[in-house]
Amino acid sequence: SQKIEQNSEALNIQEGKTATLTCNYTNYSPAYLQWYRQDPGRGPVFLLLIRENEKEKRKERLKVTFDTTLKQSLFHITASQPADSATYLCALRAGSARQLTFGSGTQLTVLP
Amino acid sequence: DGGITQSPKYLFRKEGQNVTLSCEQNLNHDAMYWYRQDPGQGLRLIYYSQIVNDFQKGDIAEGYSVSREKKESFPLTVTSAQKNPTAFYLCASSSTRHNEQFFGPGTRLTVL
Numbered sequence: 575s576q577k578i579e580q581n582s583e584a585l586n587i588q589e590g591k592t593a594t595l596t597c598n599y600t601n602y603s604p605a606y607l608q609w610y611r612q613d614p615g616r617g618p619v620f621l622l623l624i625r626e627n628e629k630e631k632r633k634e635r636l637k638v639t640f641d642t643t644l645k646q647s648l649f650h651i652t653a654s655q656p657a658d659s660a661t662y663l664c665a666l667r668a669g670s671a672r673q674l675t676f677g678s679g680t681q682l683t684v685l686p
Numbered sequence: 687d688g689g690i691t692q693s694p695k696y697l698f699r700k701e702g703q704n705v706t707l708s709c710e711q712n713l714n715h716d717a718m719y720w721y722r723q724d725p726g727q728g729l730r731l732i733y734y735s736q737i738v739n740d741f742q743k744g745d746i747a748e749g750y751s752v753s754r755e756k757k758e759s760f761p762l763t764v765t766s767a768q769k770n771p772t773a774f775y776l777c778a779s780s781s782t783r784h785n786e787q788f789f790g791p792g793t794r795l796t797v798l
Contacts, residue, residue: 608786615774615794616791616792617776617789617791618729618789620786620787673719674731676721676729678728679728
């Protein structure tokens, strides 16, 4: 069956360090993968999109990699800050499907 | 100010009652979506619509109904047939060319 797994439910890191979140998928051939940030009680906010033919994408302190052989995406936040604390969701769209399928998210806490 | 709005923010319902959640967008997006989020879980797709007067079932459509009479509006009705309706409901929209989704603030529905 198709499955999306994010590496852990919660991740705590020290301010200034790089946070690395993992998104693994099985039985998908995604056209692209997206990452969203969600704060408690709010809707997710889109961060980055990476397509199947792209290895890496960057936006300010954020970096996403996409390895279709490993069936994995890594999401990095460099020089992390307490304001980066949130739940991060990965989502992928397979083939011609219009709808996204979301992972359950990783709750990141950046400690001051 | 472009965006997507949902109302109400909190909604309480007695068992056996139908309730309608509102979703409006002024982003001129063709596609709209309804998701359900339960604690510690990712988003699950209820219904989506790619164009006015057309909509498709998502993964968990049973006990829900939608309409798409206007491009801007995509209301969701939670019927009495939905066995476990207490959840956080999120509406989203996207353009047909750029598939990142823009989310509303959500409606938290509690069945008493």
